[in-house]
Amino acid sequence: MPLLTAIVSSVLVALVGNFLVQKWQMRNWMEQQRLLRAEKQLEDLKLLSNEIMKLGDSRSYRTRRLLLNLDSIKPEELDACDYFLDYKQAVAAWNDLLNSFLTRLTLFASSSYTSRLESRIQPNFVRIGDRVDSLIKVRRLGGIVPIHEKNSLTEELNRLNGRLGNFYRDLLRMLLRMQKEAYIGRKIKFDAYTIDNFSTWYLFKALFQSNHPPITVFSPPEDFLSPW
Numbered sequence: 513m514p515l516l517t518a519i520v521s522s523v524l525v526a527l528v529g530n531f532l533v534q535k536w537q538m539r540n541w542m543e544q545q546r547l548l549r550a551e552k553q554l555e556d557l558k559l560l561s562n563e564i565m566k567l568g569d570s571r572s573y574r575t576r577r578l579l580l581n582l583d584s585i586k587p588e589e590l591d592a593c594d595y596f597l598d599y600k601q602a603v604a605a606w607n608d609l610l611n612s613f614l615t616r617l618t619l620f621a622s623s624s625y626t627s628r629l630e631s632r633i634q635p636n637f638v639r640i641g642d643r644v645d646s647l648i649k650v651r652r653l654g655g656i657v658p659i660h661e662k663n664s665l666t667e668e669l670n671r672l673n674g675r676l677g678n679f680y681r682d683l684l685r686m687l688l689r690m691q692k693e694a695y696i697g698r699k700i701k702f703d704a705y706t707i708d709n710f711s712t713w714y715l716f717k718a719l720f721q722s723n724h725p726p727i728t729v730f731s732p733p734e735d736f737l738s739p740w
Contacts, residue, residue: 553620553690554687554690554691556616556619556620557620557621557686557687557690558687560613560616560617560620560621561680561683561684561687563609563613564613564629564679564680564683565680567602567605567606567609568606568633568676568680569676570602570605570606571602571603571605571606571637572669572672572673572676573602574595574598574599574601574602575599575602575603575640575641575644575669576666576669577595577598577599578595578596578598578599578644579644579647579657579662579665579666579669580662581595582595582647582648582651582657582662583651583656583657585651587651587652587653587654590648590651590652596648599644603641606637610634613629614626614629614630617629621683621686622686625679625682625683625686628679629679632675633672633675633676633679636668636671636672636675637672639668640665640668640669640672643661643665643668644665647661647662647665
């Protein structure tokens with residue numbers, strides 16, 4: 513009888529131990545996969561942010577540079593002038609990737625950033641571009657750019673730069689927040705509205721603690737059901 517008990521105990525210990533090892537290995541594998549997905553999304557968002565900042569700043573700067581030097585360019589040399597060619601190149605580079613920016617912002621950031629770029633930044637680029645093109649036509653005919661028009665466009669460019677700066681700032685803040693959530697986790701406050709996010713074991717322990725204080729726990733974004 514003692515021998516049978518020992519054999520049964522050994523078998524049970526082996527089975528339970530194997531089950532727990534497999535479960536822990538699976539959990540570790542799932543966590544590694546989650547981190548890989550999060551890192552890939554962060555890298556995509558970082559690349560997107562850099563592209564938007566680079567091309568947005570380039571278009572704004574080259575528009576301003578052309579505007580400041582437009583009167584000094586001879587009409588017959590305008591189409592071959594570096595200021596003009598750089599401006600047209602910056603406009604084309606931005607426009608070529610605009611749809612890609614909007615799509616990737618929705619995928620990697622949120623639709624609110626897509627809406628901001630599409631409805632608050634791009635219309636300003638279009639309006640400024642139309643006004644600059646009108647001044648280019650004036651200069652081609654040998655006319656002089658009115659100083660009030662130049663000052664007005666400079667002010668509009670300054671306002672656009674402010675909006676671009678705010679957009680970049682908010683996008684980078686989102687990137688840092690996502691990075692923190694990926695490696696540390698997201699805070700989940702323990703209350704009646706978030707109780708489903710806590711494990712059964714945690715809730716069981718809470719039953720035996722009087723006046724259980726509200727706390728927060730850190731849990732990976734994709735692992736809300738198993739924070740422990």
